[in-house]
Amino acid sequence: MKVVIIGGVAGGATAAARLRRLDETAEIVILERTGYVSYANCGLPYYVGGVIRAQDALTLQTPESFRARFNIDVRVGHQALAIHQESHTITVLDLASGTQYVEGYDKLILSPGARAVKPDLPGVDDCRVFTLRTVEDTLRIRSYIESHRPRSAVVVGGGFIGLEGAENLLHAGVATTLLQRSGQVLPPLDWDMAQEVHSYLRGQGLDLRLNAGVQGFQEMDGQFYTLVKDSAPIPSDLVLLAIGVTPESDLAREAGLTLGAKGAIVVNEHMVTSDPDIYAVGDAVELTHFVSGSKALIALAGPANRQGRIAADHICGRESRYAGAQGSSIIKLFHMTAASTGLNEKAAQAAGIPYDKTVTYSASHATYYPGAENMTIKTLFDPSSGRVLGAQIVGFGGVDKRIDVLATAIRARMTAAELTELDLAYAPPYSSAKDPVNMAGYVIENLRNGAISQFHWSDVESIPKDGSVTLLDVRTPQEVAVQGLIRPDAVNIPVDELRDRMGELDPSKPVYVNCYSGLRSYLACRMLGQRGFQCSHLSGGWRFWSYVTT
């Protein structure tokens, strides 16, 4: 059997290695357009910033090591030009020599990835405008930094690559402006969760400009400018364009394989395309979202690796299936961590899936042990079953742990009630006796069984201002003095005085309670509710409200 693989990185290299383990006798050829295989795409931004210093750290294998270990014929600098399904052949261009040749296959695996979107804007092909996808791109940026010592950069796009690029440019000592067309960075987060990221990034010295539509690039008076809609041009010595990726599916399209959303290659659960002898994996394929069941494009390394292995399994007659991706993702932003898994509000709405949500604020570990840091957790759940649908976390230490626990819970289709039962490992340096994930479960269960009602930051302005309701703030007067009220008409009665001072409140008026994080307002609502008040509390408290609205 002869298997040819187009693309020798996450999906392709993994498929090749697994194929060899399953079949010592197969002939395996990897065609890779760039000069490198098995490279660490995800590490590239850190080489730009000098966090990763050794260039060979970026490549996990070389063609030689692949040959020695896996007996695989890796051809870097070889680009597949066309697939001929009938004849089971590929036309290949040897980029070094410029010669073309034809390669036959019994099975073909496409793992061509995605390409950086390069919009058709004036000046976009200027040599100071970079994209970041391959090792070559990375070396180009790094050598530009070393030779030109740019003092300023513009990053266009606030997704993972744009943000990691911006952080690393700042690391490299380059003053950086990030332009994002929409009102938020990090699309896996909802806007409210992203707001905390925005203010943090600004605090780290990033000149972050939201709602900034780039219109082109232009040199004027010897200075290079990025042109921004409704705003002054922004001078910089370097531009990193990171406005997203698009499936690298031209070959598949031209070969007549069935394509789906955004031109991604359609595959079944075994990663087989519309041609039974052609498999496709990774960023180039359309997936089923594990939670929504909708079709989705998820360009992440974990799914690409897993899919590559499944394709290899299936070629070797094994019954592996890909059960869908849930988009678990994470990013380090200086010391902050932002992560998400499953559905966010935008995705749930788009898929027409009913959801409710809570916002909780928890310490990474026992607060009495040094170094505890708080994280904001937004959890989406199915109001009728309590099934957890998605989670977003922004914080510092321990965010990665909680997102992975929630990702696992979502995979197991757990409900919020089951989150409360999770028996997680506790010692003061690592967690609290009630882990933040348990706590999210409690809060959701209290909502679902009517122990508490809630309102959200987005409701604050629309709560009647005509005196027909009471806004009650149960923080201490000291906190209120420093932090301010969510609305000037709120009255302040600290929770610890509420039982004694309940007479100050009009029992005929609905009460909207807030505190700092949501815990004391919950306690207050329990007191008020049992005395006959109609009562709800502000999810996420003053803190989340203030992050989102300022």
Next chain:
Amino acid sequence: MKVVIIGGVAGGATAAARLRRLDETAEIVILERTGYVSYANCGLPYYVGGVIRAQDALTLQTPESFRARFNIDVRVGHQALAIHQESHTITVLDLASGTQYVEGYDKLILSPGARAVKPDLPGVDDCRVFTLRTVEDTLRIRSYIESHRPRSAVVVGGGFIGLEGAENLLHAGVATTLLQRSGQVLPPLDWDMAQEVHSYLRGQGLDLRLNAGVQGFQEMDGQFYTLVKDSAPIPSDLVLLAIGVTPESDLAREAGLTLGAKGAIVVNEHMVTSDPDIYAVGDAVELTHFVSGSKALIALAGPANRQGRIAADHICGRESRYAGAQGSSIIKLFHMTAASTGLNEKAAQAAGIPYDKTVTYSASHATYYPGAENMTIKTLFDPSSGRVLGAQIVGFGGVDKRIDVLATAIRARMTAAELTELDLAYAPPYSSAKDPVNMAGYVIENLRNGAISQFHWSDVESIPKDGSVTLLDVRTPQEVAVQGLIRPDAVNIPVDELRDRMGELDPSKPVYVNCYSGLRSYLACRMLGQRGFQCSHLSGGWRFWSYVTT
């Protein structure tokens, strides 16, 4: 309704707070023998070592704050002496005044915890022999350290408290010897996993002595000694006795409540004892182990908190149930982390549960990103279904995350195949595209479907030495030169040369392969197996073997 709670810490204080949230009108009384409520037992060792400096950080609530926030009558320094079920009363001793009184209840919650075992040894009551359970114990040790400036300490017992105590004594500048009766510290780990902890602790300056049976304590010539079986007495200025805890169930026993293993209180899934008006929670009760279904004693704060809340729920007519504990636990040892969840080998054997196991060695995050550290993961699974039964991890960064992911997977009764599908959040600072948990799943699945056979460190000596088998080491000659072979009769052929040099091996002899971690030996076995060799590889590789056996 009047609820009396005996014991005002993890289980008791949580039950009280939840009760109040559910019922504003209940009369709630907490009787607490010590001078403190809601204290952070788990933080106590760190106060001894000065890691936690503020004494008030140790108490999450005071009687006053409990009164203000929860309207609860907290009586510290009040000890329950006897429970009278018929009359629904308790005899209470006010320790300050020495007076006794009788308190009535409608419902009673027992959360008396466990007491430090104090064996009947000569000299055990000497004022230099301490135990660590309460705030008072902690202040006593700390003030002894400050006033006497001990230069040396003996810690007896290598469980969590003994080890945390020893680490903190070292932090406080006290040369410390730890004596452990059995051959390993940390009973939640199997001996082989504990071996890595042993060598690390010794490297941190702990004088760790295993198989050291303490026979008593004695002052000789003005020096205090710990007497050890078959060994010289050990001088020290201070002894911390931490040989385990025993359920504090005297009250329950005397009241005639049903007791189970080791005198722990028997409860049903609602935490109700044999008396329907008496609940019991926390360290004092007998639990059902979630994985084995056996009865178990699990003295941990998470379960105590959860059970307290469930007892409160049930008293208020809610259908909460405790579904069993799985013993997830974790400890920081200097920079090391050791953690476990579910069944270890000892527990599986005791419960008669069939299991198999793998040992994998994974990096905490992408190795090309700075700061990655390796961890050893031992995973137990049901050989027929592949269900994950338990896991133990010893390492540094990222151990807490993987144990919690595995704890969640075990809770969801996931199989190893499902571990491979977990969609965990990956970016280079946090993980690898195949997370260590995914990798454990792959390795187990390969075993279960026959892609690989394995042997263990414990088999190495019993593999025939008569030339009837081949021991093959596939590391590089450089590694072998530095690290040595697992047995002198092993032959060395690096994995990358194996295809070419397979002729050097006798195909009629079974081959036992090892490498450093188990990855390359797996690759070698795949090559050999497909060429007709009968082949198995050393789980955990040379590295685990060498840790365990040296």
